[in-house]
Structure formats: structure tokens, C-alpha cells
Amino acid sequence: MTTLIMIDQPPYGAWTGREALDMAFSLAAFDQSASLLFTGPGVNWLRQTQHAGGIEQKSVEKNLAAAPIFGMDAILADRAACIAYGLDEHSLIEGVTLVDADADLLTDYDHTAFAG
Amino acid sequence: MTDIQTLHILNKSPDHPRAARCVEMMSAEDGLLLTGNGVLLLARGNLLPGASKVFALIPDVEARGLGDLSGNVSSVDFAEMVTLSLQAQRVISW
Numbered sequence: 617m618t619t620l621i622m623i624d625q626p627p628y629g630a631w632t633g634r635e636a637l638d639m640a641f642s643l644a645a646f647d648q649s650a651s652l653l654f655t656g657p658g659v660n661w662l663r664q665t666q667h668a669g670g671i672e673q674k675s676v677e678k679n680l681a682a683a684p685i686f687g688m689d690a691i692l693a694d695r696a697a698c699i700a701y702g703l704d705e706h707s708l709i710e711g712v713t714l715v716d717a718d719a720d721l722l723t724d725y726d727h728t729a730f731a732g
Numbered sequence: 733m734t735d736i737q738t739l740h741i742l743n744k745s746p747d748h749p750r751a752a753r754c755v756e757m758m759s760a761e762d763g764l765l766l767t768g769n770g771v772l773l774l775a776r777g778n779l780l781p782g783a784s785k786v787f788a789l790i791p792d793v794e795a796r797g798l799g800d801l802s803g804n805v806s807s808v809d810f811a812e813m814v815t816l817s818l819q820a821q822r823v824i825s826w
Contacts, residue, residue, distance in 0.1 A: 628796065664797055666797040667794040671791045675795070
């Protein structure tokens, strides 16, 4: 049973994205196969050097760094959205795989859930 | 600080329909202040208004790792943000 968690909301603007991340990590912690897909403004989660102290929040970059520890299958990012937001291999955090978020991708997963 | 006709405060991400509406309805004498998710517009430079002055709130810019992107955009802190809104003839929060 494979699950894809899609995060299409920008970081820090609302809490829904973090809730989806917790959901994904819990799945992985219970040895369920789970992957994360960031699309649209959601790809901004994946930019390096996020200093969120000024808005009294923990950087989402640190949360994501825990993904391998939980045994997350993959962190995917939509190629077109990354280009739109000027994200490339120099500005993306490590461990992100670029994909085309299209119908084919969805067929690789039994379940797809969203953030909010 | 030159006077600003209308200060448009935008906290919506560029993908939110209201972001494009805001930029469309600005005149050259207006100012655009980006806060919250609004600062993501800095990562999509082509969507920024050409003529009018653009400001961005520093803590939000840094939280999203966009510190070095704000080339022709002036970054402001909270105090300067207040000054800006007092100087403008009118303030619209989108």
C-alpha cells in the first residue's frame, strides 16, 4: 500500500502543510510506504537557507531533514513549479527528486492525500 | 521617502488569484508591500510590477530563504512598514 502526500501550499503561511508532513512521517514510522510531492507554491518548502526565527517558527527545512530517519520513500518536487519559482539544484535542499506531477505519477500510488 | 499614492499590502502567494489582481490594479505612483506568503513574488520576478516601488518584510523574506533575491526591492522591518503605511494616502490590504 503506497501513499503519496501532496503539499501544494506555501510554507509558513498556514499550518496545513505541517500537518500533512506529520501525517507522512507517521505513515513512514509505521513502515507504510509514503512519499511527499511538492507542487505549485508548495515547492518553496524546499528552498535552502530558511531562517524562520524572525517569524517565531521552526524552519520547515529542519523538519524535512528528518524524512530519511523516518524512512520516507521519496521527496518529489514538480519540475515546472521549481522553474517558476527559480529553484534549481543549487537552491533546492538535498534529497529532492524532480518529477513531472502528471497523471502517470499518480498511478504509481495506491492512495493520494492532500495538505488541507 | 517619496510619497506613495496607495500602498498595496499583499500577503497572498503568487498562485493565489488575488496576487495577480493586486499587481494588475496598481499604478506607477503606488507602492507594493509584500508580507507573509506575498514575499514569494520575489522568486517570480517576472510577475513583479515594473514601475512602482516594491518593499518586502525582512523576517518573512528570510524565513523563506529569499534573502539574496530582493535585488531592486527594498527590504523593510516592522517599524519601517508602519512608517510606510502612515505615509501613503491610502492603504489596501489584499
